[in-house]
Amino acid sequence: TQNQNKIIFGKGAQLTVLSSK
8 A cells, every 4th residue: 555655665764864874
């Protein structure tokens, strides 16, 4: 579902931010 994709994208964004640091 679209809502599920939002959650997955949100987690991916957090991982990207952590990786940047």
